Amino acid sequence: MNEEQFKESPLLTVRATEVAGVVVIAVEGEIDVDTADEVLDAVRLGFGSAGPALVADLTQVSFFGSTGISTLISAHELADEQGKKLHIVAPQRAVKRPLQVTGVADVLALYDTVDEALSALKPVPSE
Template identity: 85%
Template sequence: MNEEEFQEAPLLTARATEVAGVVVIAVEGEIDVDTADVVLDAVRLGLATSGPALVADLTLVSFFGSTGISTLITAHELAEQQHKNLHVVAPQRAVRRPLQVTGVADVLRLHDSVDEALSALKPVPTE
């Protein structure tokens, strides 16, 4: 998969790239009512590939409220329907705290970096 960019909303950019066989959706900007569909379109594209999981990198998200939370819940449900895992990179408080307060963090696989998320996807060697 080559890098694909979705920029249908002026306040948000979503790029899909493949890293080590896993699609990483890097989201930059504000996730709100006007931009949630751009994020979900990128998620659907990522889930259409043959990889075992999808990583949503929200490191550069500057606004994240209730619509962002519901967008991640929908993305999680879409991944489950495809029998894939959704891993979310959310190192900053502006994204992580709303997920923790609402309990959504208990359902999602949260990470502090893309490398950490990718490492979590690697099988543990057996002895």
């Protein structure tokens, strides 16, 4: 999969790339009631690939409230239904803090960088 732009609007841009067999969806802008469906559509398409997991890179998300939290919970449920893993990259306070305060961070696999999220998906070699 080459880089593919799913959707661009004044509030949100969603792009997907494939890195080492894993779809990485980069979200830039605001996740709110007007844009949440676009994010979930991208997640659904990402889970349609043959890879074992999906990484949602929210590093460039500038607004993230209750709708964003609901969106990630829905994405997590989709991952479970598909038997795949979902790793969330959210280094900035605007996204990480609401997830921590609500306890959702305890359910999701959160990482500070895409590289960390991808590394966590690699099998650990046994000795």
